[in-house]
Amino acid sequence: MTPVAPLSPAAASDPGTLCLVDLPVHRVTTIAGLASQGGEAFAGVLQRLGELGFMVGETISVLQRGPGGREPLAVQVGDTVFALRRHEASCIQVKVPA
Template sequence: MKLSELPRRTAATVECVEDALPNDAIARRLRELGFVAGERVELMAAGPFSAEPLLVQVGYTRFALRRSEAARVRVSTAAVGEAA
């Protein structure tokens, strides 16, 4: 599932960040911010207009992401209990 599809207040584990293009600067920046495999992530809230931006928590840090940016992050809700 994509991070942009995750229900609010549901914990998940990052599987990977998908590159839209070769040498994708946005995907690389998401990895630098902490969106790496095994990291716990949670969608906290969505903005009032067209549900953008998304407020996402990775570890103890919160980020505002565009829906298109969040769609690059693949997550799984199955292994959350093991990762925490």
């Protein structure tokens, strides 16, 4: 797998990608990259997500959303399940599922 580098603003707004927060539950897709609207404040979040295995090309799906459809989001990356806050999930860009 390729290490995740922050996406450029143009790539983050690519019509072929969407934010993980917007991915419907149980829809399987792949990670396109990590992007943040928060600038330097989110640099640590992006680094940590990469360290946890959120890598370009990895299979990902949202398994469940918290109460009221909010947070946490239970997501599966490969064979591992994570609980993410909305601001963390908003940093993950995925390919639009077919």
